Amino acid sequence: MAHHQPAGLGGLRVGAAGSVRRWLPARAARPTRGPAARLPGPARHGVPVRRRADIGRPGRPHGAGPVTGVRSPGASPPEQAEADVVVIGAGLAGLAAATELEAAGRRVQVVEALGRVGGRTASHHRYGQALDAGGGYVGVRHVRVRELAGRFGLVLTPTAAPGANLFDLGAGPVRSDARRPAFNALAVGDALDRLDDLAAGVPPVDPGAAADAAGLDRLTVAAWARREFAHPDARLLIDLLVRQMLAADPAEVGMLHLLFYLASGGGVHYLTAFSGGAQQDRFAGGAHQLAERMAAALARPVRLGSPVTDLHAEHPASGDTRMARGAIRIVGPQLTIRCARVVVAVPPGPAGRIRLRLPGVRRPPGPTRTRGATVKLHVIYARPFWADAGLSGWVTAGAGPLRYVVDDSAGRDGLGVLVGFVTGPDARVFGGLSRAARRAAVLDRLAHWFGPAARQPLALLEWDWQAEPTVEGCYAAVPEPGWWTAAGPPWPAAGRATSGAPGGPVFWAGTERCAEFYGHLEGAVRSGQEAARRLLAADRVGR
Ligand SMILES: Cc1cc2nc3c(=O)[nH]c(=O)nc-3n(C[C@H](O)[C@H](O)[C@H](O)COP(=O)(O)OP(=O)(O)OC[C@H]3O[C@@H](n4cnc5c(N)ncnc54)[C@H](O)[C@@H]3O)c2cc1C
Numbered sequence: 051m052a053h054h055q056p057a058g059l060g061g062l063r064v065g066a067a068g069s070v071r072r073w074l075p076a077r078a079a080r081p082t083r084g085p086a087a088r089l090p091g092p093a094r095h096g097v098p099v100r101r102r103a104d105i106g107r108p109g110r111p112h113g114a115g116p117v118t119g120v121r122s123p124g125a126s127p128p129e130q131a132e133a134d135v136v137v138i139g140a141g142l143a144g145l146a147a148a149t150e151l152e153a154a155g156r157r158v159q160v161v162e163a164l165g166r167v168g169g170r171t172a173s174h175h176r177y178g179q180a181l182d183a184g185g186g187y188v189g190v191r192h193v194r195v196r197e198l199a200g201r202f203g204l205v206l207t208p209t210a211a212p213g214a215n216l217f218d219l220g221a222g223p224v225r226s227d228a229r230r231p232a233f234n235a236l237a238v239g240d241a242l243d244r245l246d247d248l249a250a251g252v253p254p255v256d257p258g259a260a261a262d263a264a265g266l267d268r269l270t271v272a273a274w275a276r277r278e279f280a281h282p283d284a285r286l287l288i289d290l291l292v293r294q295m296l297a298a299d300p301a302e303v304g305m306l307h308l309l310f311y312l313a314s315g316g317g318v319h320y321l322t323a324f325s326g327g328a329q330q331d332r333f334a335g336g337a338h339q340l341a342e343r344m345a346a347a348l349a350r351p352v353r354l355g356s357p358v359t360d361l362h363a364e365h366p367a368s369g370d371t372r373m374a375r376g377a378i379r380i381v382g383p384q385l386t387i388r389c390a391r392v393v394v395a396v397p398p399g400p401a402g403r404i405r406l407r408l409p410g411v412r413r414p415p416g417p418t419r420t421r422g423a424t425v426k427l428h429v430i431y432a433r434p435f436w437a438d439a440g441l442s443g444w445v446t447a448g449a450g451p452l453r454y455v456v457d458d459s460a461g462r463d464g465l466g467v468l469v470g471f472v473t474g475p476d477a478r479v480f481g482g483l484s485r486a487a488r489r490a491a492v493l494d495r496l497a498h499w500f501g502p503a504a505r506q507p508l509a510l511l512e513w514d515w516q517a518e519p520t521v522e523g524c525y526a527a528v529p530e531p532g533w534w535t536a537a538g539p540p541w542p543a544a545g546r547a548t549s550g551a552p553g554g555p556v557f558w559a560g561t562e563r564c565a566e567f568y569g570h571l572e573g574a575v576r577s578g579q580e581a582a583r584r585l586l587a588a589d590r591v592g593r
Contacts, residue, residue: 133159133350135585136380137393138358138404141169141521142571143559144395145344146198146578147585151393152348154586159350159387161380163357163400163520168341170521171571174428174511177465180336181428181458183513185525185571188337189328191316192572194579195340199333202343206331209324211457213442216499219286220448223499229324231446237281241288242318244278248305249312254565257310257534267306267535274305290446294454295321296528296569297473302421304531314568328570332458337571356384357520360405361392361556378408378555391589393581395559399522411556415537416563417529423477424524427452427470427492428511429504434459434466436500443468445499450476452495465508468496481516488512526569527562557581 135151137144140162148158166172173180188195188206199206216223217231224231230238252260260266275288292300292308315321321328333339345352360381380387394401398416406413434457436443443457443466452470459467470492472480480488489510496504515524529537559581564573 131159131385131387133157133387133389135159135391135393136161136378136387136389137395138380139169139395139560140164140167140341140345140352140354141395141560142171142195142341142344142574143561143563143578143581144169144393145341145348146194146575147393147395147557147559147582148348148578149344150579150582151585154582157350158348159389160345160348160352161356161358161382161385161387162352162354164518165355167345167352167354168338169574170515170524171337171341172513173336173338174513176428176430176509176511179460179465179467180338181430181467181469181511182332182337183426183428183511184337184515186332186337187329188331188333188571189316189320190326190330191320192328192567192570194575195571198340198344198575202340202347204339204343205334207334209329209332209456211442211444211459213437213440215442215444215446218445218447218449218499223445225441233287234281234283237279237284238287241275241279241284245288245309245312245318249309249317252306252309252313254310254314254568256539257306258539260306260309263306264535266309267304268532269305270531271300271303271305271308273301275300286448290448290453291318291322293473294471296422297424297471297477297525298421298528299474302474302530303528304533306534307529307531310534311568314565314573315570316567353385356382358382358385358404360407361411362407363409364388391555391557391585393557393559393578393585395578395581397521397523397560398527398562400520401558401560406556408556414558414563417523417527417533417537419530420523420527421474421530422523422525422528423474423481423516425472425477425480425512425514425516427472427513428458428509429468429470429492429496429507430509430511431466431468431503431507433464434462435503436466436468437462439501441500443500447495451480451491455496455499470496477514477516481514523562526573557585 134156135158137148137151137158137160140160144160145167148160152158168184170184171182171186172184174183187209188199196206214225214227215229217226218224219231226232257263271288271292275285279285279288289300292298292303296303296308296311312318312321315328319327324330358380362379362381364377364379378389378392380389380392394404396404399418399420401416402413402418434443443455443459445455447453451472453473453476454471456469457467458469459465480491483491492510493505493507515521559577561567561569561571561573561577564577564580566576567573
């Protein structure tokens with residue numbers, strides 16, 4: 051996520067292990083080897099485990115609000131149905147594809163594993179407010195999302211919060227009216243320029259074509275920063291940037307991926323800016339509304355709670371990949387649908403678990419394992435009391451678990467809402483803590499920055515995206531170093547939404563399949579629209 055201002059001053063180099071030790075309560079942690087390792091059985095088999103809770107009021111977990119235009123499975127046996135196109139996944143990519151295909155006259159059935167639409171957009175509903183638990187910020191260049199927002203009657207509102215920011219980078223909290231702290235200007239300017247220069251040499255449609263792509267791919271961002279910059283401010287800036295933008299540890303991310311991400315998203319300056327940048331606006335009333343309204347506008351209700359496990363050919367012996375209508379069977383525990391075309395609009399990890407039994411159809415490479423991890427927290431107060439002290443509510447910290455806090459209050463007269471992000475290795479450890487330990491860890495940090503009043507929230511809500519196996523990789527998939535060049539072309543983010551034989555019948559979408567704005571809402575929408583465009587073009591050729 052390029053969703054926060056880069057920040058950080060001082061000579062502190064923050065390593066994952068060190069930062070974790072600093073805030074871990076004794077004997078509270080249950081480190082794991084990854085989300086699946088500590089999830090109960092069902093999660094490992096693709097059934098989502100709800101891990102959204104109000105840890106301010108123990109025992110009252112909750113999720114998204116009611117959704118119209120969708121259908122949940124009952125206790126009935128798997129349903130037989132037909133469609134021209136089945137879209138797997140009701141995130142923005144799948145819904146964007148379905149919207150275009152339906153407008154072109156196709157009978158479209160969207161199927162979704164979760165009990166809600168929206169995928170990585172979702173909201174808590176509390177005190178009459180919807181709070182973005184997933185993707186929410188919309189940049190000035192995110193024109194397709196803006197167009198859809200307008201088309202579906204949604205309003206975007208600026209994210210700016212007035213007041214001074216806090217930077218807690220080793221020597222205690224420091225106030226600053228600037229969005230960036232008093233870094234050494236030369237060191238930071240040099241680091242940002244170097245990143246943008248290098249990113250300009252990485253074509254997002256083909257990162258492997260960059261000069262020394264293999265070397266950059268193997269080199270971790272942490273190792274690159276150590277090699278290139280003597281000044282601690284430059285190293286710290288890079289560390290903060292990667293944790294904020296990619297929700298990952300720079301020691302686990304390859305340089306080629308970082309540069310690809312920057313090139314895809316519009317460069318480091320744009321990606322890290324609020325006003326005029328990638329965090330310019332958010333949806334009034336929550337980003338989840340976009341998916342809900344798109345789903346509600348479809349002719350056929352989205353089938354919820356319907357994970358797809360298999361794609362079968364009805365006539366596998368024929369070898370004909372441009373299959374006739376009704377030639378593919380979409381199979382899951384809750385459904386069987388016959389169709390002619392499929393759009394797979396799910397992230398690479400879950401997509402890799404769908405069995406393809408279609409002759410001639412290859413699965414395009416995608417980073418099925420990710421180093422990204424996020425827990426997003428909302429801490430709700432009766433009023434934004436930090437404004438009394440002239441604070442904006444924004445914090446950047448050099449140690450976990452809470453490294454970034456922003457103010458999502460709707461103005462200064464109502465409830466106060468602080469949003470915290472726990473990312474990368476911090477999130478993996480945090481997710482293994484007891485509920486009481488998670489609550490204490492969060493409130494301790496907030497009280498450190500905002501005073502004792504921070505210990506008295508009305509509610510403390512969390513959404514642990516690690517516990518959502520069908521939307522894993524949050525904010526977006528972050529491959530391990532070396533993955534890009536090992537996977538080889540066709541690049542998953544090559545802007546080509548299709549794979550397999552020309553003409554389909556399977557078309558791939560999702561923000562991780564988009565060379566433009568990879569990992570963003572905009573990338574998801576573009577990928578879905580592109581998949582639909584290619585599918586329709588293939589149909590025209592096949593006639
Ligand atoms: C905490 C957080 C903050 C973020 N902040 C921002 C932000 O501020 N701005 C921004 O632009 N982006 C942000 N992002 C990223 C953004 O949300 C995503 O890039 C985007 O929503 C991805 O959309 P998608 O349709 O590609 O995938 P998804 O939203 O993941 O949708 C895929 C859908 O497929 C379903 N699925 C998976 N497997 C199956 C199966 N086998 N059968 C049926 N269904 C299946 C999933 O359940 C899911 O609903 C954020 C993400 C997170 C998690």
